[in-house]
Each structure stands twice: as C-alpha cells, then as structure tokens.
Amino acid sequence: MAYASNRNMDTALTTRQGVCNLCEAICGLSFQVQGNRVISIKGDEADPLSRGHICPKAVALKDLHEDPDRLRQPVKRIVDNGQTRWQTITWDEAFDLVVEGLARVREQHGSSSVAVYQGNPTVHNWGNVTHGPLFFGQLKTRSRFSATSVDQLPHHLASYWLYGHQMAIPIPDIDHTRFMLILGGNPLASNGSLMTVPDVRHRFKALRERGGRLVVIDPRRTETAAIADEHHFIDPGTDAAWLLSVIHTLFDEELVHPKHLEPLLDNIRAVRDAVAPFRPETMAAHTGIDAATTRRLTRELAQADGAVVYGRMGLSTQAHGVVCQWVIQVINLLTGNVDREGGALLTSPAINLIQNKMMSPGHFDAWRSRVRGAPEFGGELPVSVMAEEMLTPGKGQLRALVTSCGNPVLSTPNGRQLDEALRGLDFMVSIDFYLNETTRHAHVILPPTCSIEHDQYDLIFLHLAVRNVARYSQAVVEPSPGAMHDWQIFSELAKRYARRVWALERGNTRQRLQGLLTRSLMSRVPPRRVLAFGLKRAGRGLSLKALLAHPHGIDLGPLQPTLVEGLQKRGRRIDLLPLGIRQELPNLMQVFPAETAPQSASTPPTLKLIGRRDVRSNNSWMHNSARLVSGKPRCTLWIHPSDAAARQLQDGQTVMVASRVGQVRVPVHVTEDIRPGVVSLPHGWGHDRAGTDIKVAQAHAGASINDLTDDRLTERISANAAFSAVPVWVEAA
Numbered sequence: 248m249a250y251a252s253n254r255n256m257d258t259a260l261t262t263r264q265g266v267c268n269l270c271e272a273i274c275g276l277s278f279q280v281q282g283n284r285v286i287s288i289k290g291d292e293a294d295p296l297s298r299g300h301i302c303p304k305a306v307a308l309k310d311l312h313e314d315p316d317r318l319r320q321p322v323k324r325i326v327d328n329g330q331t332r333w334q335t336i337t338w339d340e341a342f343d344l345v346v347e348g349l350a351r352v353r354e355q356h357g358s359s360s361v362a363v364y365q366g367n368p369t370v371h372n373w374g375n376v377t378h379g380p381l382f383f384g385q386l387k388t389r390s391r392f393s394a395t396s397v398d399q400l401p402h403h404l405a406s407y408w409l410y411g412h413q414m415a416i417p418i419p420d421i422d423h424t425r426f427m428l429i430l431g432g433n434p435l436a437s438n439g440s441l442m443t444v445p446d447v448r449h450r451f452k453a454l455r456e457r458g459g460r461l462v463v464i465d466p467r468r469t470e471t472a473a474i475a476d477e478h479h480f481i482d483p484g485t486d487a488a489w490l491l492s493v494i495h496t497l498f499d500e501e502l503v504h505p506k507h508l509e510p511l512l513d514n515i516r517a518v519r520d521a522v523a524p525f526r527p528e529t530m531a532a533h534t535g536i537d538a539a540t541t542r543r544l545t546r547e548l549a550q551a552d553g554a555v556v557y558g559r560m561g562l563s564t565q566a567h568g569v570v571c572q573w574v575i576q577v578i579n580l581l582t583g584n585v586d587r588e589g590g591a592l593l594t595s596p597a598i599n600l601i602q603n604k605m606m607s608p609g610h611f612d613a614w615r616s617r618v619r620g621a622p623e624f625g626g627e628l629p630v631s632v633m634a635e636e637m638l639t640p641g642k643g644q645l646r647a648l649v650t651s652c653g654n655p656v657l658s659t660p661n662g663r664q665l666d667e668a669l670r671g672l673d674f675m676v677s678i679d680f681y682l683n684e685t686t687r688h689a690h691v692i693l694p695p696t697c698s699i700e701h702d703q704y705d706l707i708f709l710h711l712a713v714r715n716v717a718r719y720s721q722a723v724v725e726p727s728p729g730a731m732h733d734w735q736i737f738s739e740l741a742k743r744y745a746r747r748v749w750a751l752e753r754g755n756t757r758q759r760l761q762g763l764l765t766r767s768l769m770s771r772v773p774p775r776r777v778l779a780f781g782l783k784r785a786g787r788g789l790s791l792k793a794l795l796a797h798p799h800g801i802d803l804g805p806l807q808p809t810l811v812e813g814l815q816k817r818g819r820r821i822d823l824l825p826l827g828i829r830q831e832l833p834n835l836m837q838v839f840p841a842e843t844a845p846q847s848a849s850t851p852p853t854l855k856l857i858g859r860r861d862v863r864s865n866n867s868w869m870h871n872s873a874r875l876v877s878g879k880p881r882c883t884l885w886i887h888p889s890d891a892a893a894r895q896l897q898d899g900q901t902v903m904v905a906s907r908v909g910q911v912r913v914p915v916h917v918t919e920d921i922r923p924g925v926v927s928l929p930h931g932w933g934h935d936r937a938g939t940d941i942k943v944a945q946a947h948a949g950a951s952i953n954d955l956t957d958d959r960l961t962e963r964i965s966a967n968a969a970f971s972a973v974p975v976w977v978e979a980a
C-alpha cells in the first residue's frame with residue numbers, strides 16, 4: 248500500500264516556504280520548523296501574489312497540525328447496548344469495510360443509491376482534484392452533491408450560458424480598475440472569492456490612490472463597506488431587480504458601448520426590450536435604493552476608464568442568483584468592460600483548466616432529482632435535495648453516502664433534517680480528520696494528512712487569481728508514520744472498489760480491463776507527476792523543476808485579454824439573452840412589479856435572515872483552534888435598533904430565532920450597521936450536537952444558522968441554496 252512518503256527533515260531550525268490553503272487567497276507562507284514542529288508562521292514577502300499578506304487563520308495551521316482531537320488513524324463506529332464508541336482500526340480493515348459497505352448497497356439498491364458529498368476543501372487540496380475522480384467515477388452514481396450548490400453554482404451556469412464553459416468566470420482586474428462595484432461580497436472578511444485576492448486591503452487602497460472608486464451594495468455595513476467610497480443598504484434578495492434597473496439605465500441614457508466586444512454580441516436589442524419594465528424609479532420601492540443613486544452609479548460605471556461589477560455569495564445564494572450573476576456579466580459586457588484591462592478578464596494560469604481541457608464545459612438539466620425534480624448541473628444535483636432523497640422511500644432512495652472534505656450538517660440548509668436523514672443510512676463513510684457534526688454519523692472515518700503535511704499546487708485558485716502566478720509548495724512537515732494523503736486514500740479505494748464491483752458491471756470487457764489498468768497506474772502517480780505532465784502539455788515553457796527552483800512562486804504577470812480571442816477561435820458568439828434567462832424574466836416582473844402596494848407602518852412580524860463571515864472563522868471547521876475562537880462570542884444575531892426596540896430587546900440579550908424549519912437561541916447585537924428588517928447570523932457554528940469530539944469547538948458552540956435556513960427555499964433556476972432573506976421570527980428567549 249502506498250503510504251505518505253517519508254522525507255528526512257533535520258532537527259535544526261529551518262525556514263520552509265509553504266502555502267495556506269484555508270481560503271481562496273492562497274497566501275504564501277514562511278514556516279520556521281524545528282524537526283517536525285512548526286515554530287512560527289509568517290507571510291511570505293517574496294510571494295508575487297500575496298506579497299507577505301497573512302490573516303489570523305494561517306497561524307492556526309499549527310493548531311490543526313498539532314490538534315489532539317484530530318483523527319490520525321481510521322476509526323469505525325461500534326454501538327454496544329445503545330452506546331456508541333469509536334474503535335481505531337488498520338487502514339487495511341478500514342478500506343475493506345468501506346468497499347464492502349458501498350458495494351453491498353449498490354448490489355441491493357443500484358449504483359445511484361450511493362450518494363457522494365464533496366465539501367469545500369476539495370478544491371483547496373489538489374490531491375482531491377487529481378485523484379478524487381478515480382474513485383468517485385467508479386461509483387457510477389448520479390447522486391453526486393457538493394458545496395458548489397450552497398455557493399457559486401449560479402456563477403458556473405451564467406458562464407456556461409454566456410461563454411460556453413462553467414469555469415470561464417471573468418475575474419475583476421482589481422489592480423487596474425477605476426471603478427469597482429461589489430454586491431454581496433465582503434472580501435475584507437472573506438479575502439475574496441471567485442477572485443483570489445490576497446492582501447485585498449492594500450489593493451483597495453491602491454485603487455483609491457489612483458483615483459478609482461469602490462462602491463458596496465449590501466444589507467449590512469460590512470468591513471469592506473466601511474473602507475469604500477460609498478455603501479448602500481439593499482433589501483436582501485432584491486439585487487436582480489436593482490441590477491436589471493442598471494441595464495435599463497444603460498439603455499435609457501445611451502450608455503451602452505460594448506466597444507471591442509460588439510462584433511461578438513447577439514441579442515443586444517432583445518436585452519433592451521426585456522429590461523424595459525425594470526425602471527430604477529419603480530424598482531426603488533423593492534430594493535430600497537433610490538433612482539437618482541442608481542442612475543448616478545450607472546453613469547459613473549459606464550464612464551470610468553476600466554470598471555467592473557462583482558457579485559458574490561450574497562448574490563448567488565438567493566432566489567434570483569442566476570439572474571444576478573447573468574446581469575452582472577451583461578453589464579460588464581455592455582459597458583465594454585469584459586476582456587480589457589481594469590475590467591473583468593479570464594486568467595492565463597500555467598495550467599489552464601479550460602484550454603488544456605481538464606474540466607468539462609458543463610451541462611445543465613440533463614436529468615432531475617427523483618423527489619422534487621431539481622436539475623443537475625455538470626453531473627451534480629443541488630444539495631438542498633439530498634436529505635429528502637434519503638428520507639423519501641421508493642425506488643432510487645439514497646441508502647449510502649460518502650462524504651469528503653465536507654460538513655453538510657452545518658453547511659447545508661435545514662441541517663437538522665439532514666442530521667436525521669444521515670442517521671437512517673445503511674452505510675456512510677467520511678474522509679475527514681475530525682469527528683464532527685456530520686462524520687459522527689459515518690460507519691467508518693478515514694483521516695487524511697493535513698495541509699502542511701502534503702505538497703500543494705493550487706489548480707483551481709490559480710485559475711481565479713487577480714494576477715497570473717505559478718507556485719508549487721512542498722510539504723512543510725513530515726506526516727506521522729502510516730498517515731495517508733487524500734489522494735492515496737482515493738487511489739486505494741478506487742483500486743479495491745473496482746475489483747469488488749467487477750462482477751456488477753456490464754459492458755465491453757476489454758474497455759473495462761483498460762479502465763482497471765489506467766486506474767491502477769494512475770493510483771501510483773502522485774499529484775506532483777500529474778503537475779509535471781500538465782505543465783509539459785500546456786507548452787508554456789514551465790516545468791516542475793522550474794517551480795521547485797522558485798518556491799515563492801513565479802510571476803506570470805497581470806491579467807491579459809484572452810476571452811475574445813478564445814471565443815473567436817472556437818467560432819463562438821455571446822448570446823446575451825440565453826433561453827433560461829429569457830424564460831425567467833417575466834417571473835421577475837411578477838416578483839418585482841412596477842406598481843407596489845404602500846408599505847404599512849407597523850413592524851412586520853418576520854425579519855429577513857442573512858449570513859456573515861468573520862476573518863477569524865473558516866466555514867464550520869476551524870473552531871477547534873483555541874486562538875481562533877477566543878474573545879467575545881461571535882455567533883451573535885445582528886439586529887437594527889428599530890427592530891430591537893419593537894421587540895423590547897437589549898444588546899447582549901439571548902433571543903429565540905425561529906423559521907419554518909427550526910429554531911435557535913443566540914445573543915443579539917443591536918447595531919445600526921444592519922438594514923432595518925434584516926438580521927444576520929454567521930454560519931458554521933452549532934457545535935453542541937452530541938457525539939462529536941472537537942472539544943474546543945464544543946466549548947464555543949454557538950448555534951447553526953442552517954437550523955433556520957430552509958431546504959425548500961432555493962434559487963429559482965439552478966436550485967442552489969437560497970440563504971439570503973429567509974423569513975424568521977425573533978423574540979426574547
């Protein structure tokens with residue numbers, strides 16, 4: 248069996264270059280290491296992308312490495328007289344149990360009765376990207392789910408429709424733009440997303456120093472809003488109406504100038520006609536942004552020499568997420584800001600997932616989920632339907648689950664329902680180093696190494712970075728003896744599973760033997776060799792040797808226009824009004840009618856719930872680091888003074904928050920920094936569920952926002968989770 252390689256590491260104090268893989272900023276780090284102990288972690292000043300930037304989470308990589316609660320060997324769950332305990336087992340036994348457990352369910356109920364959920368760190372740990380498919384492909388299941396559908400799915404669909412590829416996502420040229428409009432993103436806390444942008448604070452500062460403007464539209468006065476030139480509160484879930492009114496204004500005030508893009512654009516007039524009903528004057532009643540402001544911002548945007556509209560989580564995880572992400576592209580296109588300096592551009596990474604054909608362009612609605620009929624995208628179903636597919640009896644019911652890099656009990660809507668559904672599965676395996684809210688339901692847990700114990704090349708995030716950089720980082724410390732990397736776990740699972748299900752599969756024997764052989768060969772090829780091969784195939788003169796000689800990274804320069812040329816090469820044009828959008832716009836006219844009923848003066852009984860990120864928190868899984876959870880509790884409900892007064896609530900008081908699906912108790916924080924009618928709670932908390940073994944997190948449990956978010960509230964086209972604007976009742980506990 249291929250275990251993690253043992254590299255000799257001496258005991259003198261040495262400095263090693265590494266990388267932080269916790270968030271999309273992928274900061275370069277400088278580690279001081281003694282033997283196998285991390286002594287200190289600093290930002291790498293010589294890194295061409297992150298330029299020495301670091302945030303508090305990076306230092307917690309040491310805590311993760313040393314965490315006594317981290318699983319270091321496989322465990323299996325044993326229930327004795329109703330008591331659950333976990334027994335340490337060998338890798339050999341663990342693999343056999345998993346393969347047998349999954350194969351048996353497949354034999355009895357068919358391959359799609361085995362579900363897969365891949366969480367967010369999948370894309371942050373490249374071994375998952377290179378070797379995960381070896382195993383997941385073997386399962387031959389249509390029941391695949393991932394964190395994509397609680398996050399950026401609308402971006403992929405908009406890019407697929409407009410540019411023909413799910414990964415053709417233009418990235419804001421933050422280092423050269425003169426006008427940046429941000430909706431539903433808070434890069435000062437998140438460090439950027441679908442925009443890998445370490446050191447974002449200095450980049451914003453530079454933007455303003457060169458005379459550029461930063462404008463933020465958000466229901467909360469965020470950290471980013473606080474340093475912006477302008478911030479406007481918006482009513483959650485109404486961004487589509489506002490953005491459509493921006494396009495309306497572009498036409499109305501003759502500001503449509505696609506410039507170099509003009510020859511590629513189809514249906515410009517159709518867009519004009521479609522947005523005619525969305526006048527800033529009438530949409531203001533829905534969004535809360537007055538028409539004069541909308542018109543002025545539209546003019547500034549259209550007239551700036553390099554402008555970009557950027558919308559993130561807060562826009563994709565709402566009912567009209569796909570329309571939002573589509574409109575943003577259309578605004579950038581109609582103002583000639585796509586594929587130009589200072590606008591939004593595709594990146595040119597050393598390994599280009601699109602050009603090197605390393606990722607499928609995507610497909611949409613090729614099949615639908617059994618119970619609700621939600622559409623697939625790129626071979627995955629939206630995770631909002633996962634629990635109902637487990638709980639609803641009948642042919643095709645989900646009976647088994649593989650989770651990897653995910654904690655869906657805390658991260659997907661109606662987490663309590665999923666908690667219940669996981670309890671009823673015939674078999675579950677989790678590839679994870681924590682016994683947490685999700686993995687406690689597994690029969691077997693397979694713990695991989697942590698990030699500083701393996702090498703890393705950010706295949707995904709170098710594709711999304713605001714500057715073209717290539718950087719390969721070696722492991723900083725040696726894994727403990729017998730530890731396995733994610734890629735090794737997948738390789739071993741793929742090999743054993745293929746042998747076990749051989750008799751179940753049909754089809755051409757020769758092809759199947761070839762598949763088996765390829766898989767077996769590939770399982771012995773580490774990600775590093777995949778990289779070496781990929782660099783060679785990309786033909787840009789870069790090699791693994793060159794990357795090893797430049798541990799800080801190689802600067803490949805600022806973003807360059809490539810999109811127009813790429814489309815022309817493929818003989819492709821941009822249809823500004825794809826069918827899916829054309830069909831949806833009439834519905835938006837109903838949701839955001841031109842005539843609105845006058846608002847009543849009384850306090851509405853429900854408030855609209857939105858999320859929040861904090862720089863010291865990372866989704867659901869870094870709360871076991873004492874240094875990250877110390878200080879004042881951060882899982883608090885932000886509420887406007889007027890809403891607090893209407894409910895006689897004092898700052899700090901514990902309240903009960905209830906929605907259609909559940910309720911939680913949390914302290915309130917009364918603040919003017921949130922729009923009246925809106926409340927905000929961060930996600931990833933709620934560590935008080937029984938049966939986990941994350942002691943620091945348990946002691947700082949907080950409550951899970953996803954005990955309130957609703958699996959029935961989804962984005963209207965893609966069925967992505969709609970976390971924004973969940974109706975909730977708040978009262979003193």
Ligand SMILES: Nc1nc2c(c(=O)[nH]1)N[C@H]1C(S)=C(S)[C@@H](COP(=O)(O)OP(=O)(O)OC[C@H]3O[C@@H](n4cnc5c(=O)[nH]c(N)nc54)[C@H](O)[C@@H]3O)O[C@H]1N2
Nearest residue numbers: 366367368372398652653654655658678858866867868930
């Ligand atoms: N209400 C609400 N819900 C949200 C969000 C929100 O804003 N509001 N945000 C959503 C978003 S954007 C996302 S991406 C999701 C995230 O949701 P998930 O991806 O489901 O959950 P994470 O909290 O990222 O949990 C990651 C898990 O992977 C494990 N892990 C970490 N690194 C590795 C590794 O290298 N290998 C393996 N095998 N395991 C590893 C951790 O121990 C942890 O259990 O949450 C979503 N949920």
Ligand SMILES: Nc1nc2c(c(=O)[nH]1)N[C@H]1C(S)=C(S)[C@@H](COP(=O)(O)OP(=O)(O)OC[C@H]3O[C@@H](n4cnc5c(=O)[nH]c(N)nc54)[C@H](O)[C@@H]3O)O[C@H]1N2
Nearest residue numbers: 431432433437440483484559560561860861862864866971
């Ligand atoms: N510190 C930290 N960094 C992270 C993460 C983390 O958990 N912690 N998670 C990482 C992940 S997985 C992701 S996907 C990225 C996400 O990166 P971002 O998208 O920047 O994430 P958020 O900070 O959640 O910003 C979302 C913003 O949308 C606003 N919002 C909510 N609803 C609406 C709405 O209806 N309209 C508008 N206009 N705004 C709305 C919220 O108030 C919030 O400010 O962050 C990544 N980085």
Ligand code: SF4
Nearest residue numbers: 267270273274302305
């Ligand atoms: S911003 Fe912080 S968490 Fe994100 S990569 Fe950089 S150091 Fe890591």
Ligand SMILES: [Mo]
Nearest residue numbers: 367394398399
């Ligand atoms: Mo995410």
